Amino acid sequence: MVPPRFGQWSTIHSPRSKQPFLCGHELAPSSTRLTPVTDASGESPAQLEAGRRGIEEMTRKSIEECRIQDDDTSKARGYEVSEMESVPLNPHEIPTDNPSAIYTTQPMGSSYPVECLLHSAAAKRELVEFPGYPLEIHRPSEVEERSYTIVDIPGKGLGMVATQDIEQGDLIASERPLLLAPHGMCGFRDIWFEYEATQEEQQAAMFSEVERVLRVAYDRMRPDDQAAYMKLHNAHLDDGSGPLLGILRTNVYSLFDMQGSKYTGVFNELSRINHSCCPNADRTFHRASLSMRLYAVRDIQKGEEITTSYCDLLAPFAKRQQYLARYGIHCECPPCLYPVESDENRRRISRLKNAVPAIIKWAATPALRDDLLIVPALTILRLLVGEGLEATQHYTQALYHTMLIFAALGTEGDKIGYLCCIEEWARLRRWDAEGRNPAEKAKCDLEKVKVASRARRLLAAREGEGVVVDTPEVE
């Protein structure tokens, strides 16, 4: 979960100037209203036109109601509450003019729609033209027995618990966001003050304005989704955030970049998962199906809490606690109970870099010891497992390095090590985002290592026959 950056939701100006906030508001907020007007529904063109006008009128009315309501309840003082100018849009088209914000329900006609608040028409284009979009969401719970439940966790509020044994690499859940919005909401609004406002006044104005922008998206959600959104935890009850913004700031996950902005999402169930600095599950966002996938990074036993990470897992204990405090979290996971030892281990792990070129060089140099790389590679893997960091890319990278080293060594014992590493690596990379195929890269690196190690074995055999090989300097 990435909190919105303060101070960048809106631009603060002084003195006042008049600029309306332009937003493109698509006319069909839910799947029930997504039938194109050209649909062969048996209605006459006049009836269809009347229906379309009715929808337009309803949408305008809802924006108007939202504006009046928010203006009445605004706590902000000293600035001009913006005019929100609505441009009705056809949901089946991407507008050619460019409103500063677009409210759209995606994917159109889906039973799991996402209410999206986008920066621009270009962002909508990028969203709907993504390769493969809109793919059906992969929901394991619909074809198999659901492997988790959401329950009260003592001291943590609600959380996710496994209802059956889950194996490493298994998909636990996949879910579309209730709401998709830009990270930090930057660039959405200009706020014009009549005088040099204090920081508190500027913040109150930003909170109020962002709440208004979110309210329009919220009003377009289905009633069930609105109820689910409002049931989520709000850790910002006392800092001036409105209810929608407070819930967004507490529950948002970073998803992907679009048109130079980061986009984030709030989820019904996935936002319930608690944090751990040694999480047993990880998330990837799948753009084509517009869904977040949660998968197990190690075996999870029935009854065990399913956890994910909200922060940089390789940051030291003090920094992690400082970051988590924003969510009202005081983490008491095992690494946080023994921070001195854990910090040292994580510091060592964080130094792990891409070692593939070094492995290929070693494989081609028979004078370098066989165990030169495998010993440190296994040490770093043990550290990663000991710290419970299987969810980090450092773990899959360490597995990958070890797999290549075993492949170069090539004895019978090494083959078992090689197979264990490559199988685990493939299990963890199964839910890789954006459909990249990691096996292609692995094949290419393995080929290079094999070619390099052929020289190693040939020369080693010649050494056995009494041929002297020069020993190069080892760094």
Ligand SMILES: [Zn+2]
């Ligand atoms: Zn912790």
